Amino acid sequence: MCVLFVVIGAILGGILGQLLMKVDALAGIMPYLVTTYPVFDITPVTFNLYVIQLTLGLAFAPNLMSILGIVLAIVLFRKY
Template sequence: MVAKFGGHGYGMAILFVVIGAILGGILGQLLTGVEALSGVMPYLVNTFPVFDTSAFTINLYVIQLTLGLAFAPNLMSILGIVIALILFRRY
């Protein structure tokens, strides 16, 4: 039995959210050069650190792994997440 979110699996919902956040962030960075939006873009691309874990290293003698995670969205990436969830609900 697969867990469902709006008729689809949670994996597909997470994929939509991640892609929406990435595309929203990229769009925000692309729009920073637009002269007409120069007054509002600094607010839309300013990041807000939610959490940041310091990197740690696991030495397995054959492979050395360094892992860390940070989540610092900006308003454009949050807008991308909202649009992705709306599109996912229609999907």
């Protein structure tokens, strides 16, 4: 359940950051909050099984707003 909270917090934090980019009052600070920082990137690997072609890869590049969402999700999870 905690992992679900963390993933949803990261997604909602990233979405909130993108929405707040449009606010003129926050124009000076928002580029710093929505800049992504690549943590790891696993290049896609393609498996051709002749019936289907499967491509798998994973990248994790959070921004500060998504990290804030993760922290808030953990606090909310511990509280309830």
